[in-house]
Amino acid sequence: NAGVTQTPKFQVLKTGQSMTLQCAQDMNHEYMSWYRQDPGMGLRLIHYSVGAGITDQGEVPNGYNVSRSTTEDFPLRLLSAAPSQTSVYFCASSYTPFGGKEEAFFGQGTRLTVV
Amino acid sequence: AQKVTQAQTEISVVEKEDVTLDCVYETRDTTYYLFWYKQPPSGELVFLIRRNSFDEQNEISGRYSWNFQKSTSSFNFTITASQVVDSAVYFCALSEAPGSNYQLIWGAGTKLIIKP
Numbered sequence: 242n243a244g245v246t247q248t249p250k251f252q253v254l255k256t257g258q259s260m261t262l263q264c265a266q267d268m269n270h271e272y273m274s275w276y277r278q279d280p281g282m283g284l285r286l287i288h289y290s291v292g293a294g295i296t297d298q299g300e301v302p303n304g305y306n307v308s309r310s311t312t313e314d315f316p317l318r319l320l321s322a323a324p325s326q327t328s329v330y331f332c333a334s335s336y337t338p339f340g341g342k343e344e345a346f347f348g349q350g351t352r353l354t355v356v
Numbered sequence: 357a358q359k360v361t362q363a364q365t366e367i368s369v370v371e372k373e374d375v376t377l378d379c380v381y382e383t384r385d386t387t388y389y390l391f392w393y394k395q396p397p398s399g400e401l402v403f404l405i406r407r408n409s410f411d412e413q414n415e416i417s418g419r420y421s422w423n424f425q426k427s428t429s430s431f432n433f434t435i436t437a438s439q440v441v442d443s444a445v446y447f448c449a450l451s452e453a454p455g456s457n458y459q460l461i462w463g464a465g466t467k468l469i470i471k472p
Contacts (some may be wrong), residue, residue, distance in 0.1 A: 344403040347401040
């Protein structure tokens with residue numbers, strides 16, 4: 242059981258570069274989301290998806306794009322990296338939206354540094 | 357607006373002591389869910405418990421217990437006879453249903469240090 246797989250685990254970017262954080266889950270979950278975790282703060286929702294082809298913005302969506310072409314994959318794209326995007330990023334999935342009967346499963350996290 | 361407050365930024369205790377992590381929440385909904393997650397030094401997030409607003413029964417799981425009190429909007433977490441492996445950051449989170457799209461609102465976390 243792979244669960245939720247995030248790659249890469251660590252990444253250093255220069256300001257202005259673009260990159261894609263990959264997230265894949267093998268549990269056939271409909272609901273997937275991306276969070277960022279900053280020091281001294283709880284996780285904040287960037288984007289989420291309630292199923293293939295459907296995405297929506299969370300609390301802090303600026304500077305990020307997502308797409309959901311398959312149930313399994315939910316990549317997060319940084320269009321033009323900025324130092325303010327230095328953070329730890331978590332992908333999560335669950336069978337039902339948070340607040341339903343299922344817990345959320347999280348990936349291992351991606352530690353991103355933008356210099 | 358919904359909010360989760362974990363006032364204790366960091367707690368340090370000696371192994372085998374009991375420790376309680378506080379969580380206070382704000383919500384206008386009558387239907388909501390509360391969660392605790394553990395983040396060990398390795399960084400992953402581990403689900404501990406989910407509680408819905410209609411179930412005020414306290415829960416015990418081994419050395420872990422949770423006290424849910426709607427009257428004080430609190431959902432506190434107690435570790436009995438703490439162990440070094442309990443050292444982690446613990447997050448409390450709130451989800452409202454259905455109007456907020458079930459977004460999880462997270463507290464800032466409490467870093468728990470268990471000294472041998």
